[in-house]
Each structure stands twice: as C-alpha cells, then as structure tokens.
Amino acid sequence: RDLAFSPINDYLMVSVGLDKRAVIYDVQSKSSVNTVVAEHPLTSVDIMQDGTTVVVGTTRGKVFFYDMRQLSAPV
Numbered sequence: 001r002d003l004a005f006s007p008i009n010d011y012l013m014v015s016v017g018l019d020k021r022a023v024i025y026d027v028q029s030k031s032s033v034n035t036v037v038a039e040h041p042l043t044s045v046d047i048m049q050d051g052t053t054v055v056v057g058t059t060r061g062k063v064f065f066y067d068m069r070q071l072s073a074p075v
Contacts, residue, residue: 002044008051022056028036036071
C-alpha cells in the first residue's frame with residue numbers, strides 16, 4: 001500500500017499493507033530484516049529524519065510510532 005526509504009540508510013526500506021504488516025527490508029541484500037504486525041490494516045508509512053522512528057497509519061485513522069531498535073510495541 002505504501003513504502004518509505006530511510007533518510008540516513010540508502011539500503012533500508014519499510015513497506016506497509018492491508019495485511020496489517022510493516023516489513024523492513026534491506027534492499028541491498030533483497031531480504032526482509034524484520035516484520036511488525038499491527039492491530040489494523042496499514043495504509044501509510046514514513047521514516048522520520050532520525051532514521052529510527054517509523055510512523056504508520058491505519059485504515060481506522062490511527063497513527064502508530066515504532067522505534068526500529070525495539071519493534072515489539074508502538075512507543
């Protein structure tokens with residue numbers, strides 16, 4: 001549904017979709033690094049300028065912030 005590239009790491013990309021997953025990819029090695037499953041389908045994503053904060057939006061209008069160093073739950 002959406003994707004974003006890291007502003008500080010050219011090889012890091014995050015994609016989100018209606019399957020409720022945010023997948024972090026290493027585009028150089030063409031592999032997924034980590035996956036987060038949200039409560040609701042995801043429609044948008046952005047990586048903040050700090051390079052560690054991922055913001056995702058849901059179909060229900062909620063916005064969640066994740067720290068890529070600890071993806072177990074939104075911050």
